[in-house]
Amino acid sequence: MSKNPAPELIIDGSPATWQGYWRELHAFREVARMLIRRDLIVRFRQTYFGLAWLLFKPLMLMAVMSFAFGFLAGFEKNHAAPYPLIIFCGVIPWYFFSNAVPDSMNSLVGHLHIIQKTYFPRAIIPMAAVAVDAIEFAIAWLLFGLGCLWFGYLPGWQIVFFPLFCLQLLVLCTAIGLWLSVVNVRFRDISNLVPFLLTIGFFVTPAGYTSMRIPEQWQMLYALNPLVGIIEGLRWSLLNGMDGFPQVPVVLSLATTLAIGLIAVRHFLAAEVDLVDLA
Amino acid sequence: MSDIVIDICKLGKRYSLSHHHRPDSLKAWLRSLVHLGATTPADHSTEEEFWALQDVSLQVRQGECLALIGKNGSGKSTLLKILSRIIPPTSGQVRVRGRVASLLEVGTGFHPELTGRENIFLNGAMLGCPEHEIRRRFDAIVDFSGVERFLDTPVKHYSSGMYVRLAYSVAAHVDADMLIIDEVLAVGDAEFQKKCISHLALALASGKSAIVVSHSMPIIKALSNHVAWLREGRLFEVGSIDSDILQRYAA
Incomplete structure (x- = not known):
């Protein structure tokens, strides 16, 4: 790492280029690994059940949701696949999303004391926060x-398409997390707003039900939520094609994910430069 | 020419002191959007500028140690933060060759719940040192710190002395070409301080470079070749350690 002739670095306050930033992320990947390890250690140290919580949490979630939506709300009928499995494919991605977004959003603010004292690409911090939740996922x-x-x-x-939908979800969470993390440094307001938006988000995401429940004329609008395409895609890939390939939601979701990703990275790179001055 | 490791050229850092016009909350920002048409140029002219650094040019060559002196608020820490890439300069630029390790504080990133051992790796990574390199120097780090008995104890149980000794040891063993040090040499007891200074002197002798900020004249004299005196954000004087610059500064 150190012995080859050192490249020259120019510090002039201009934002990093995408390629330059990528190289930096690679050079400091060790920090990401350490932050992830730290968070996992701290999360389960001094807990009695330790890592078993990783299995308890989704299990409880699935049980509660299957009961609430399947039994109480009576959504269980007319499905080829077992209802708990259908629910699982919706609730688990939602659970990941609804943890990863606030975790990464708060990560930069929570690490200000580090950011103010040492340099490494700041994106590592929100990305590591998403990664910790991704491990649980x-x-x-x-x-x-x-x-x-x-x-x-x-x-x-x-099922061969399963990893692709997971990857898209990971990209989506990372993009939103990166974006909100820098906004949060400047406007702490959003840390109050986002939990509220997530509560609404739960109801406009097919986590506890399937998007078949949405009236035909609202389907397009509904599918603008990128999670719709991802979750229905996951169901399609894992549950024998479910009700056929969800073409419209998947295409729309890819488009919105890509758009959010581009905007997020651009905004992050621009905002990162004077992050500490604005904190 | 080629042995210049840090080339600071006309560096400036401006802060705006008027907080009324800078949207600090979403509310203020939204309000500024609404009133965008109504703002007159006169509003902006009330904005007060403050140059924390202005027109600073300095060079550090390989094997050299530059000491920054100056009163509180003279811009020393601002300069170190720019060199460490924590804040961007407003004008000018810095060219850096080689790997820089910044010690603006001891134990950056130390987590109280983690053990001494775990924190060594975490802190090492933040200073740009990969795990395998830390592993290779692990014994030296532990030896230097003198906390081997408590290596597997969470650092929240450490005494403050143990904490800074371990933190400084990690930083001292990171393989960087250039060290940027802000007042952290004044940690630990006299004995540990002496150990730090001789360790740093050894690193300088082996061809590394350093920029140090210190208010301690003995530390400056023990380490530096050059002294740069900052005054109200400007470079007031630069001289060799053998010149009378320190005496005049102390006067």
């Missing part, structure tokens, strides 16, 4: 496997 899918065994259910060939 990944482990939760183990439960899905167990659920399939329990219900004697076998996913079809569509």
Whole structure:
């Protein structure tokens, strides 16, 4: 890392280029690893059940949601796949999203004492925050496997697309997290606003129900929520095609994810430069 | 020419002192959007500018140690923060060759719940030192700090002396070409301070460079080749350590 002739660095207050920033992220990837490790250690140290919480939480969530939407609200009928599995494919992504967004949003503010004293690409902090939640997200899918065994259910060939939808969700969370994290440094207002928006978001996301429930004329508008395409895509990939490939939501969701991603990265790079001065 | 590791050229840093016109909350920002048409140029002229640094040009060559002196508020820390890439300059530029490790504070990123061992790796990464390199220097770091008995204790249980000794040890063993140090040499007891200074002197002798800020004349004399005196954000005087600049500063 150190012995080759050192490249010259110019500090003049101009924002980083995308390529330059990517190189920096790579050079400081160790920091990300350490932050993720730290958060995992701190999260489970001094807990009695330790890492088992990673499985308890999604399990409880799925049980509660299946009961609330399937049994109480009576949404359980007319589905080829077991209802708890359908719910699982919606609730787990939503749970990841609704944790990763506020966690990354608050990450820069929470690390101001570090940012003010040392340099590494600031994007590492919100990205590491998303990554910690992504680890929980990944482990939760183990439960899905167990659920399939329990219900004697076998996913079809569509499962090969499962990683792609997960990747899209990861990109979406990271993009929103990066964006909100720098906005939050400047306008702390949003840390009050976002939890409220997430509460609304839960109801306009097909987490506890499927988007079949949405009236035909509202489907397009509904699918502007990028999570609709991702969650219905996940259901399609894991539950034998469910009700057919959700073409419109998936395409719309890819478009909105891409747009949010581009805006977020641009805004982040521009805002990162004088982040500490504005904090 | 090629042995210049830090080339500071006409560096300036401006702050705006008027907080009335800068939207500090969403409300103020929204209000400023609404009133955008109504603002007159006169509104902006009330904005007071403050140059924390102005027109500073300095060079540091390989193996050299530059000491920054000046009263509180003279711009020393601002300069170090710009060199450390924590804040951007308003004007001018800095060219840096090689890896820089900044010690603006000891124990940046130390987490109270983590053990001494875990914090060594975390802090090392933040200083730009990959895990395998820390692993290689691990014994030296622990040795230098003298906290080996408490390595697996969370640092929240450390005494403040142990804490700074461990933190400084990590920083001292990071393999950087250039060290930027702000007052942190004044940590620990006299014995540990002496150890830090001789360690740093050794690093300088082996071809590393440093920029230090210190209010301690003995530390400056022990380490530096050059002294730069800042006054109200401007470079007041630069001279060799052997010149009478320190005496005049002390006077």
